[in-house]
Amino acid sequence: MSDPVEQACPINPVIDLVFSRWTTPILWVLDHHGRLRFNELQRHLPTITPKVLTQRLRQLERDGLVVRTYHAEIPPRVEYEISDLGRTLTPLFKAITDWSAAHLPAVSAARHAYDAAREEEEAWAQG
Amino acid sequence: MSDPVEQACPINPVIDLVFSRWTTPILWVLDHHGRLRFNELQRHLPTITPKVLTQRLRQLERDGLVVRTYHAEIPPRVEYEISDLGRTLTPLFKAITDWSAAHLPAVSAARHAYDAAREEEEAWAQG
DNA sequence: CAGGGTACTTTCCTATAGGAAACCACTATA
DNA sequence: TATAGTGGTTTCCTATAGGAAAGTACCCTG
Structure with missing residues (x-):
């Protein structure tokens, strides 16, 4: 502690x-x-x-x-x-895979949005 | 994949x-x-x-x-x-802290047992 | 005019995790 | 005799994460 x-x-x-x-x-x-x-x-x-x-x-x-x-x-x-x-971890693993199935697409979308925004910024800074 | x-x-x-x-x-x-x-x-x-x-x-x-x-x-x-x-992770975090509270002591005990067994082995190999 | 607060960035350095490849003793199989 | 399979170990090397410390640009306060 x-x-x-x-x-x-x-x-x-x-x-x-x-x-x-x-x-x-x-x-x-x-x-x-x-x-x-x-x-x-x-x-x-x-x-x-x-x-x-x-x-x-x-x-x-x-x-x-x-x-x-x-x-x-x-x-x-x-x-x-x-x-x-070790088997007591199984429900934990299930919770994680469930979260993954439900929310990984949103993470992926967030990344794309972030990267697109950065690219736009750069283009704006140049042009 | x-x-x-x-x-x-x-x-x-x-x-x-x-x-x-x-x-x-x-x-x-x-x-x-x-x-x-x-x-x-x-x-x-x-x-x-x-x-x-x-x-x-x-x-x-x-x-x-x-x-x-x-x-x-x-x-x-x-x-x-x-x-x-990010907030959708909260139940996951709770599951992990719950697991931690329930099972970390067992992990700690397993470690001690493992280390003690190894020490015993070594002592036996020497003496 | 010095010092401090904001939100970082930059440079340099090092510890360590982790990978590649070879090796080990033993035996069964071809 | 050579090869493969068992469950690893040993050595060497490198990439990278992460830490320390200093710097940056701006402004306000005393």
């Missing part, structure tokens, strides 16, 4: 936790496909590198959002799945 | 929009204090630099989440307020 930013905005800690780069895609995939092995996950996230995938999975495991199961077979097999705690 | 990551996770565009660094604190402050001037905003976000504040405000304005009103007085006066579109 000593951090004034967190004092001003209680959402911040959740952002670091859930909405940092690659964490939501990983959770999303695990939430929709069940337990997956490392390479299966990689196939679902085609542009992620193994290094970063490992990093994010470790972080998610440490935060209790993902469960890692190591099978000491030959060859070794590792499975990742979303935890019960 | 050509980006495979966005295909895998419809939440991603919203993250770029709303949950990138400083944007939620700014929206949060504007949502709770109404229209504010540049320096007032700065006072509410004590650690933000003017450069970054300007950058984020421009971005939020472009995305239609914040309205900037310029008063051509002397000295000039500028006011920022959350837009109607």
